[in-house]
Amino acid sequence: MLERLNDAMEHIEAHLGERIEAADLARIAMTSEYHFRRMFSALAGLPLSEYIRRRRMTVAGAEVLGDRDRSLLDVATRYGYDTGEGFARAFRAVHGIGPGEARRTGAALRSQQRLTFRLVVEGSSAMRYSLVEKDAFRVVGKKARVPLIHEGPNPAIAEFIRSIGREELDRIAALSDQEPAGIVGVSDQLDPSRAEGTELDYYHGVVTGRAEPPEDLDALDVPAGTWAVFESEGAFPQALQYLWRDVFTQWFPSNPYASRPGPEILRVRLTEDGKRAEAELWIPVERSAES
Known part of the structure; x- marks a missing residue:
């Protein structure tokens, strides 16, 4: 199960610039979308949609600060946003600052680390x-x-x-x-x-x-x-x-x-x-x- 969950995490990373469907992730994990969403939130401590948003804005934030030759609209388009306004709203929701201001000031941004699920030996008490x-x-x-x-x-x-x-x-x-x-x-x-x-x-x-x-x-x-x-x-x-x-x-x-x-x-x-x-x-x- 953990291996299949990690395959789903790899799919997220490979498609951050596209629309990511929970149903596709559930198929990779070989379970229902209903169970996948519940399992993910229990293991990760946050909803699936929030994790995807944070990862997308983490990678986009690195480009906003590190690739000044690329326009903000180009970055927005790269990560699936049709307008700069929509990208700016999503960016601010994660980082607490707009992309333009972040680029001008070199502000510190928030980073959502990639999730990897590993087996931890617990379970010493039977359920x-x-x-x-x-x-x-x-x-x-x-x-x-x-x-x-x-x-x-x-x-x-x-x-x-x-x-x-x-x-x-x-x-x-x-x-x-x-x-x-x-x-x-x-x-x-x-x-x-x-x-x-x-x-x-x-x-x-x-x-x-x-x-x-x-x-x-x-x-x-x-x-x-x-x-x-x-x-x-x-x-x-x-x-x-x-x-x-x-x-x-x-x-x-x-x-x-x-x-x-x-x-x-x-x-x-x-x-x-x-x-x-x-x-x-x-x-x-x-x-x-x-x-």
Whole structure:
């Protein structure tokens, strides 16, 4: 898997002056575009589109400063921009300064180093997981659109849960009739970049097979498929966020599965003081292309 990811990185470097399609990179890595984007952001710590932009502007910045015989418009065209204005906006977004000013003043620019994925021997502690085949089901509860937060509490989710009220939560909990049992948090419609601050649909509800959920509740239909279920316990919420990271940086590269489109389901049981949690994380998966 790492070798194929590195082949995709080489493709990026060879085509910085052209439009780079995530679908082409996914084909090189022999996986789906959906899984490739998620795997990349988990391993690299930034979205694929942002990495490509930074690499493109890193190389373009070297030409702006080092090749004064080439006009700025020539540099812009070389890296796929039809106008100097569009190039200048992208340049400023990465370097904090426009290309013209950078060339005049010899300003210090930012450099995004090339990414190379290497095997690091970690994994001394085994991850607890199981594979579950589930028939189609529904998530039923209350839904809100919230921002994605990678580390620390998510204030928008916390405020949303507080707004539901205990009686309403009890009514929703009574609808649970299958695993994962009880109240769960469900994340759906995440931005492909997985960038912090992008928005997602968050459901606070239950998993149920009911054909007719109450009309005053939100419902999400989930098709049948395979789920990888991971167990974790530790400090809240860090252990839960690290679990998601470890699934994509350790479990997927070591197993013949890829993520597939679908919601992520998190079941959490907090200690009385709210400082620690036991959790189950359900991720929709499928056998990877090469397995």
